Amino acid sequence: MSKVIISCAVTGSVHTPTMSPHLPLTPDEIATSAIEAAEAGAAILHLHARNPKDGSPSADPDLFMQFLPRIKQSTNAVVNITTGGALGMSLDDRLAGAERASPELVSLNMGSMNFGIYPMLGKYKDFKHDWEAKWLESSRDTIFKNTFADIEKIVGHMGQRHGTKFEFECYDTAHLYTLAHFLDRKLVTPPLFVQTIFGVLGGQGADTENLLHNRRIADKLFGNDYRWSVMATGRFQMPFVTMAAINGGNVRVGLEDSLYAGKGRLAVSNAEQVSQIRSIVETLSMEVATPDEARAILDLKGGDNVGF
Template identity: 60%
Template sequence: MAKRKVIISCAITGAIHTPSMSPYLPVTAQEIAESAVGAAEAGAAIIHLHARNPVDGRPDQNPDLFAPFLQIIKQRSDAVLNLTTGGHPSMSVQERIRPAQTFAPEVASLNMGTMGFGLFPMLDRFKDFKHDWEAAALEASRDLVFKNTYADIEHLLATLSPLGTRFEFECYDTSHLYNLKYFLDRGLVKAPLFIQTCFGILGGIGSHPDDIMHMKRTADRLFGDQYQWSVLGAGARQMSIVAMAASMGGNVRVGLEDSLWGGPGRLARTNAEQVATARQIIEGMGLEIATPDEARAILDLKGADRTSI
């Protein structure tokens, strides 16, 4: 019997952490590109991408900021490129969709429900910021709603599905799985679904093992064999969640978007470092990681040659 292949995704920079939190967080196009290529070489089949203003590191959905690093990554790697439609919780859906609409990637992330997205607790751990926007953005999340209404989701699906883009459905709580079932039952999304269950963000489900089991049981009941399951853990429990999910038949996501850490009290210096750790956990269980082309087959993707990158 062929061994199950585990897809490793790597989220390179995201919009949660700010530049002052780690000197290793990629900000410029060159930094993002180099970090992404390194993650792919370490074993990540899927690279999840955000852009930042190269001057102050602020999250930015301008497609012109995506183009330079997308071109470099595509030239130097065959990894599947997954573009955010989440952007930053403070952005409108019209702003968030622009990169995916421009580049028609193989995969785009899609947040499956409106929620609180509390980043302000990080102000208890980080005190010194290089840029004025950093502390202000964290504090603003105390009174911020991350808007992903049914109309927003329908707009994203109607815009990107005709481009052949498929979705990483980001589900931060049980209700998001039920929202996805609603869209599946109405034929607006199709199997195989790529479901990323997200743990440890304030406003979503926690990161206790019972939470992971609950999300997996719910997804199994709602979707049966129509989905591929993946997990991400925010913060210090990233790798313990990787281990638990891999042992339960899941795929995994790591990266500096989700956690800045390489070990207790030690910042990860690269995304590749986290990918290598996840790979060691997976292969230590006697499992194999998926290549980019194997991930394309598992997720029924259109192929890199059919994007506009």
């Protein structure tokens, strides 16, 4: 087994300010939380931007540039910029931050899907900002659009123009087959960083059988040409990433995916979740990859070749 790469998804676009006082929202909070996560053992930092006035998801590349240089100056971590953005954003909006930053790694969603976050409406009586309830409700009747043409555009812009590699986000086994299609066309190159995702309403459920099935299908499709990673939402986060590590995979944690660090207990930081999974991995007699080891495993272009 190679060393385990820990990714940390620092803020995302799903959770809202009402849900946790610890969710990073401003550029300063995002930078601070990302740096702490790297110090705790995260080799990769997956980053979205937020409007600092109200915490809503933002595609503004100027906001990315308020925290990216600080993260680079303070850590050696691999920066992974979203191209998924948030529900309702245009593809050009979703690409804006990544194109400005020219990072080593970007996320790439491998299929259109329902992405239901509206059930969270029932957990909160009042919201701090007017946009929050409307945002959650909008997911009831919105498709998270990632067509073949969209994927081709992201691959062309980020891979061919910038030399950026991809965290292929696969919410269903069908997305693995879509990735195999792009590999067959030689539009993407190994080693593929395959992030299998569990527990999103509209995607595959957080069942152990699904996790193992995804691994079998990925093995069949990609052989030795991929590096497997797992993330799961909410209360499934830590059990699923632990199973991934036991089965030879890499792991992703962070407040984008879950706000908790135990049953009913909010995580006080991204670093807390990183420390938890690092402790588990090391207790299982496995080693955690450093950022430079992650770069070598994923064949990244290096931190000196980014745009920030």
